[in-house]
Amino acid sequence: MxxxxxxxxxxxxxxxxxxxxxxxxxxxxxxxxxxxxxxxxxxxxxxxxxxxxxxxxxxxxxxxxxxxxxxxxxxxxxxxxxxxxxxxxxxxEALHGTLIITTVNTLIPQLMPIVRGFQAENSQVRLHLVADQRHLRLEHGEAHIGIRPGAKPTEPDYVVQPAISLQNTLYASDEYVRECGPLNSRDDLSGHRFIAPIKAYDFIPSLDWIARQVPEEQIVFRCNEFSGFEDAARNGVGIAALHSWCAETRPGLRRMLEPPREWRTNLWLVTHRDMHRTRKVQLFLEWIKRELALLPPEIGVQP
CATH class of the missing domain: 1.10.10.10 (Winged helix-like DNA-binding domain superfamily/Winged helix DNA-binding domain)
Structure with missing residues (x-):
């Protein structure tokens, strides 16, 4: 051979x-x-x-x-x-070395207190937090734990656990509301400006709704980064679909609509089967599950 x-x-x-x-x-x-x-x-x-x-x-x-x-x-x-x-x-068992966690960049600010709390309790572990829209390959050691919103990962040999179901809805700035008025319902689109991604995200219900229901002439700004939606909304550009976990903790954003149930996004905790049972991975999984369970219902609900 x-x-x-x-x-x-x-x-x-x-x-x-x-x-x-x-x-x-x-x-x-x-x-x-x-x-x-x-x-x-x-x-x-x-x-x-x-x-x-x-x-x-x-x-x-x-x-x-x-x-x-x-x-x-x-x-x-x-x-x-x-x-x-x-x-x-x-x-x-000595609980040392490096733990590599990967997620999308929009969740970094929300995850940071959770990550910091874990490190304070386990100071021997060095944490690497890698933000990447690309799904890092756990089987190649690019990361040890993935925190992924969206569709359930289906890669072979991955252990996938539900973490929380994140609320999503529409947000805009106070300045925008003073200029254009409130949004009374998802049918009340006249006179409003919207923010959207450059490419289609039909697997994200709130963004798919904008793509299908908002007339093209009312989409005044597009961005290829999710963090850009939030920045544009805070600066009065228009209405953006955002994770409530991100938007509710940011000054300058106002909720325009109660979160529709069908817009919820599942958050998954992903590990490779070969690393899943290691002590530092198990400790972090237990830690983040406990912390996510404490989030208020306007941000996330248990799956």
Whole structure:
């Protein structure tokens, strides 16, 4: 087997689970992933090695001769890995090192008190907070914990937990209200100016509503950064759809509409299965869940 034949060593982990369980469904249950994920991993490994590893029978999967050789090597690798993990867990219990957290830039100000509180209680841990609209790849170590608003992440091998459901509604400045008057309902659009993103965000209900319901001539400002919506609204440019967690803590913004239930955005806590049980990750997850549960209902509700 050449050194480049297996690009994703995690595929061996899936193959070993299939060999032990004898079925895709048994391996999927053990690994806590879907049946299709296991099948995809096995197919990818066989394609990379250019050989058949399992004989498919109606009642299960039986390793071929090549599969038996590979499974024996994988067993040895697993034993060595278990020994290494045991040693690393002992290091982890000391609760030191770096914890990398990733989220979107608009949530940084809101998360900062939570992050600071955690660090005050766990001063040995160095925290890195990375703001990026791109979903950093946890499986490559780009981050340890993702705090993601929007659709539920579906990447294989990720552990995804609901954190809170954030309220969203429309906000503008006092100056804007004095100039253009209040917004009485979502049908009361005449005479109002709106702020919108440059590209479509149909997976964010409040922004999708603006894209579908507000006439183009009333959208007077567009921005490619969510933080720009807030700045524009505070400066009287127009009405913006914002997370209430952001807007309610900012001076100079007035709520124009009670938050519609269908505009809520789920906030997810995401980890990779290989890091999920480490002590510092578990401590931070427990900390942020507890802190988010204390938010008032006008900002977020429990999912």
């Amino acid at each position: 050449s050194g480049t034949a297996v690009k994703d060593w995690n595929n061996l982990h899936y193959a070993l689970a299939v060999a032990r369980a004898g079925t895709l469904s048994g391996a999927a249950l053990e690994l806590e992933v879907s049946h299709s994920t296991v099948l995809r991993r096995i197919d990818a490994l066989e394609k990379a090695l250019k050989t058949r590893l399992f004989i498919r029978h109606p009642r299960g999967y039986v390793p071929t001769e090549a599969g038996q050789i590979l499974m024996s090597a994988a067993e040895n690798m697993q034993d060595q890995l278990d020994l290494l993990v045991g040693k690393m867990q002992g290091v982890d």
